[in-house]
Amino acid sequence: MEIFWYIAIAIVLTAFFILDGYDFGAGIIHLFFAKKEKDKELITKSAGLFWDSNEVWLVAAGGMLFMAFPTFYASVFSGFYLPLIIVLWLIIFRAIGLEFRGQFKYQMWKDIWDKSFGISSLLLALFFGIALGNIIRGVNLGTAENGISAHEAHYFFLPLWDSSFSPLTTHPGVIDWFTIIIGLIAVVTLTIHGANWIILKTNSSINNKLKTVIFNLNIVLTLLTIFSIIVWQIVNPNALDNFINKPYLLIFPIIYLIGLIGLFFIKKIQKNSHAFLLSTLVITGGIWFSLASLFPVILPSINNVNQHLTIYNTAASEYGLSTALIWGVIGFILIFVYMIIQNRLTSGKIDNMDYGH
Amino acid sequence: MEDMLFYDRLQFAFTITFHYIFPQLTMGLSLMIVYFKWIYLRTKTEKYNNAAKFFMKIFAINFTMGVVTGIPMEFQFGTNWAKFSELTGGIIGQTLAMEGLFSFFLESSFLALFIFGEKLMGQKLHFLTGFLVFLGSWASGYFILATNAWMQHPVGYEILDNGKFVLENFSALFTNPWLLPAFLHNQMASIVTSAFVVASIGAFYILRNKHSEYGKLFLKTGVIFGLISSVLVAFPTGDWNAKNVVKYQPATFAAMEGIFETEDAGAEIVLIGQPNMVDKKLDNKIAVPNILSFLTYQEWDRQIAGMDQFKKEELPDNIPALYYSYHIMVGLGTIFISVMLLAIFFLWRKKLYTIKPLLWIIMFLVPFPYIANITGWYTAELGRQPYLVYGLLKTSEGVSPTVSSGNTLFTLLGFVALYMLLGLLFLILVGKTINEGPKPKSH
Ligand code: HDD
Ligand code: HEM
Ligand code: HEM
Numbered sequence: 001m002e003i004f005w006y007i008a009i010a011i012v013l014t015a016f017f018i019l020d021g022y023d024f025g026a027g028i029i030h031l032f033f034a035k036k037e038k039d040k041e042l043i044t045k046s047a048g049l050f051w052d053s054n055e056v057w058l059v060a061a062g063g064m065l066f067m068a069f070p071t072f073y074a075s076v077f078s079g080f081y082l083p084l085i086i087v088l089w090l091i092i093f094r095a096i097g098l099e100f101r102g103q104f105k106y107q108m109w110k111d112i113w114d115k116s117f118g119i120s121s122l123l124l125a126l127f128f129g130i131a132l133g134n135i136i137r138g139v140n141l142g143t144a145e146n147g148i149s150a151h152e153a154h155y156f157f158l159p160l161w162d163s164s165f166s167p168l169t170t171h172p173g174v175i176d177w178f179t180i181i182i183g184l185i186a187v188v189t190l191t192i193h194g195a196n197w198i199i200l201k202t203n204s205s206i207n208n209k210l211k212t213v214i215f216n217l218n219i220v221l222t223l224l225t226i227f228s229i230i231v232w233q234i235v236n237p238n239a240l241d242n243f244i245n246k247p248y249l250l251i252f253p254i255i256y257l258i259g260l261i262g263l264f265f266i267k268k269i270q271k272n273s274h275a276f277l278l279s280t281l282v283i284t285g286g287i288w289f290s291l292a293s294l295f296p297v298i299l300p301s302i303n304n305v306n307q308h309l310t311i312y313n314t315a316a317s318e319y320g321l322s323t324a325l326i327w328g329v330i331g332f333i334l335i336f337v338y339m340i341i342q343n344r345l346t347s348g349k350i351d352n353m354d355y356g357h
Numbered sequence: 358m359e360d361m362l363f364y365d366r367l368q369f370a371f372t373i374t375f376h377y378i379f380p381q382l383t384m385g386l387s388l389m390i391v392y393f394k395w396i397y398l399r400t401k402t403e404k405y406n407n408a409a410k411f412f413m414k415i416f417a418i419n420f421t422m423g424v425v426t427g428i429p430m431e432f433q434f435g436t437n438w439a440k441f442s443e444l445t446g447g448i449i450g451q452t453l454a455m456e457g458l459f460s461f462f463l464e465s466s467f468l469a470l471f472i473f474g475e476k477l478m479g480q481k482l483h484f485l486t487g488f489l490v491f492l493g494s495w496a497s498g499y500f501i502l503a504t505n506a507w508m509q510h511p512v513g514y515e516i517l518d519n520g521k522f523v524l525e526n527f528s529a530l531f532t533n534p535w536l537l538p539a540f541l542h543n544q545m546a547s548i549v550t551s552a553f554v555v556a557s558i559g560a561f562y563i564l565r566n567k568h569s570e571y572g573k574l575f576l577k578t579g580v581i582f583g584l585i586s587s588v589l590v591a592f593p594t595g596d597w598n599a600k601n602v603v604k605y606q607p608a609t610f611a612a613m614e615g616i617f618e619t620e621d622a623g624a625e626i627v628l629i630g631q632p633n634m635v636d637k638k639l640d641n642k643i644a645v646p647n648i649l650s651f652l653t654y655q656e657w658d659r660q661i662a663g664m665d666q667f668k669k670e671e672l673p674d675n676i677p678a679l680y681y682s683y684h685i686m687v688g689l690g691t692i693f694i695s696v697m698l699l700a701i702f703f704l705w706r707k708k709l710y711t712i713k714p715l716l717w718i719i720m721f722l723v724p725f726p727y728i729a730n731i732t733g734w735y736t737a738e739l740g741r742q743p744y745l746v747y748g749l750l751k752t753s754e755g756v757s758p759t760v761s762s763g764n765t766l767f768t769l770l771g772f773v774a775l776y777m778l779l780g781l782l783f784l785i786l787v788g789k790t791i792n793e794g795p796k797p798k799s800h
């Protein structure tokens with residue numbers, strides 16, 4: 001039952017990063033590459049029509065985590081207090097940028113909300129990557145000092161950074177050189193994904209240029225990936241043990257690789273939806289690769305006083321989880337139906353759809 | 358430790374108060390939009406469709422605000438109330454996760470279609486998407502109230518040795534005797550808000566002699582919805598809630614009614630008076646004998662427990678605020694019914710559109726349903742104190758153990774600044790939409 005909910009939540013989170021990921025990426029592209037007003041408007045629209053229904057996946061993931069693994073939810077949300085609240089603020093800035101830009105015709109008004117949308121998209125992608133970095137690095141659970149735990153064993157609190165910026169100290173902060181690398185990977189991946197989305201959904205004038213951008217970013221992504229795997233070994237020497245013990249988990253890095261390699265052929269790919277699929281594979285593979293390396297741990301403890309948090313020692317009661325299974329399945333079927341309807345009605349390029357209320 | 362709790366409570370109170378400004382309009386207005394759209398389908402008069410589309414624009418801005426202020430609410434259970442989340446997540450996690458799965462997806466999937474898809478889908482389907490948005494927003498209110506009802510009157514749980522609450526009976530969460538009255542009352546109150554907003558825009562158009570055809574439509578629809586919902590808010594739903602409070606939270610009831618001493622011959626109802634916590638009495642009191650006993654039990658001389666019957670630790674910690682919140686809500690409710698009765702009377706005599714003073718009153722009444730809704734929630738939440746889960750878990754036991762007060766103060770200030778900006782933008786945009794009016798789009 002724990003495993004079922006773990007997988008369900010991972011799927012919902014992945015869906016969030018794939019769906020909202022493209023509009024984060026669109027924001028980053030918008031910030032750096034969109035120069036003409038027409039393109040800016042199209043790109044905002046390609047994200048603006050969908051961000052709300054995409055963000056629901058985050059809310060759903062939060063709700064399900066609360067229900068299925070309350071101890072984990074409590075520990076992680078209070079432990080990562082500051083970065084989470086900052087993420088909330090960024091989400092607000094992004095949403096109002098998207099929704100309010102079209103409300104007035106003044107250039108200054110538009111410029112402000114364009115920047116708000118672009119910069120918060122960039123920072124959000126970075127923060128989400130950093131979050132993943134923190135999870136795979138682990139934290140000082142119970143903030144143990146000299147072998148004595150200052151709080152209950154499953155609580156902790158991280159400052160934004162520690163002056164050394166190193167993942168190897170006893171009290172690493174949220175931001176250190178390791179988590180920043182993972183953050184950059186997230187930024188590059190989502191930028192590629194967003195560019196694919198723009199090519200797929202709009203006729204913007206920069207579509208051709210974006211293919212070159214994707215190609216170049218993909219080189220950067222490949223280098224970063226190799227580098228991160230190496231430093232991961234330094235941060236956590238046992239990081240890849242799970243893949244040796246359970247070789248079938250290697251499917252996830254393979255998915256990642258297929259996406260990565262495929263994207264090098266971006267200029268040859270005829271169907272834009274195939275390119276979008278490849279960046280989807282990179283995202284999915286990347287997330288599941290990280291999760292699989294930890295399983296069944298969901299938050300490693302870097303001290304040896306307190307235990308890792310696992311899906312077993314943080315779960316709700318068996319009765320609660322199995323009851324939720326019943327409504328959960330019904331809920332997922334409904335969501336699936338809505339998605340089909342929504343996709344049917346909004347398929348094709350969005351250039352000619354109404355927007356701006 | 359003390360000010361940590363204080364800032365956590367202040368932050369929660371501030372962010373939920375700000376959040377709740379928006380959903381109350383969402384829930385009520387979605388119903389009225391569906392109503393306009395329905396009349397349009399039946400009569401094929403363009404006017405109704407334009408009205409629906411006009412309120413759709415306001416709805417869309419309002420909805421965005423609801424979403425961006427709602428996401429922080431969900432996160433805050435974990436960030437600021439970690440201990441509470443850990444102990445009760447097995448129970449209220451159920452209702453909150455269901456809210457996400459069943460209502461937010463429904464609402465947000467169909468909202469974009471409703472806003473952008475009229476040409477794409479044809480009128481019948483367009484009506485249907487509007488209806489689904491309405492359904493989603495009401496379902497959302499239902500699940501949130503189920504969560505809150507459990508905190509007010511916990512049911513279907515078991516407490517383990519380590520203090521954790523685990524779910525023992527799922528269906529009990531939805532048959533909670535607290536839930537239905539609270540839900541109906543809350544929904545009626547949100548219709549009050551939307552009806553007053555619609556009527557007020559109507560009065561504004563008539564007074565300014567602008568879009569007056571729509572002005573009349575909005576005013577008429579607004580006061581009709583306004584009267585019906587104002588009455589339903591007070592009776593039976595408000596009364597029904599009051600009976601629940603006496604039954605399940607008698608100490609709260611004594612405090613919110615301002616009964617310091619138990620009276621043997623039946624309790625009086627206090628209309629005006631300021632709680633004096635030092636002398637334990639009401640100053641400047643105006644009260645009518647025996648009415649409260651009658652309203653609560655339909656018996657004139659039935660005894661009602663006063664605050665003297667309870668230990669200090671069982672009483673809410675801020676009695677004056679609770680008392681005022683409750684009296685402001687009930688007082689405003691009475692005023693709403695009176696004004697709406699007057700408006701309906703003149704509507705019936707076909708004079709409503711010409712009586713300037715009444716139009717001015719209706720126009721400026723807009724903030725008050727918001728105030729009534731917020732003070733209503735303050736009554737519920739302050740009344741629940743000093744508990745988070747009534748009778749079982751103290752508020753002080755629910756905060757995050759590792760988040761220091763400096764960090765909470767920092768985020769509280771951030772929220773205040775950001776929400777001020779949001780509020781300002783909201784007012785500018787809604788003002789602009791109202792000013793442009795419901796003219797049909799020209800393309
Ligand atoms: C337009 C708003 C509005 C108006 C006019 C009223 N209420 Fe109300 N009331 C609410 C809006 C509200 C609310 C915000 O919706 C609450 C908060 C919790 C809830 O479920 O509904 C509420 C709660 C609430 C409670 C529960 C308090 C608790 O949980 O401790 C009672 C006893 C009443 N109301 C009683 C009344 C009575 C007798 C009214 C007579 C006129 C009245 N309300 C008018
Ligand atoms: C929209 C309506 C609501 C308003 C205006 C409101 C208002 C408040 C206020 C004023 C407080 C602070 C109480 C104090 O300082 O003593 C508070 C606390 C709290 N409320 Fe609500 N509330 C609302 C709805 C809810 C709902 C639906 C829930 C549950 C799902 C909830 C859960 C809480 C929690 C967890 C706290 C913190 C603990 C406390 O101080 O009591 N509230 N709320
Ligand atoms: C009486 C109290 C509340 C009611 C009736 C209510 C109702 C609603 C409704 C109808 C929406 C849809 C968006 C909107 O209409 O503006 C919404 C949004 C939201 N609410 Fe509340 N809410 C209440 C309090 C809370 C609380 C305490 C939480 C915390 C768990 C919360 C979490 C959310 C979230 C996360 C959203 C965004 C949903 C989305 O992405 O679509 N709400 N709320």
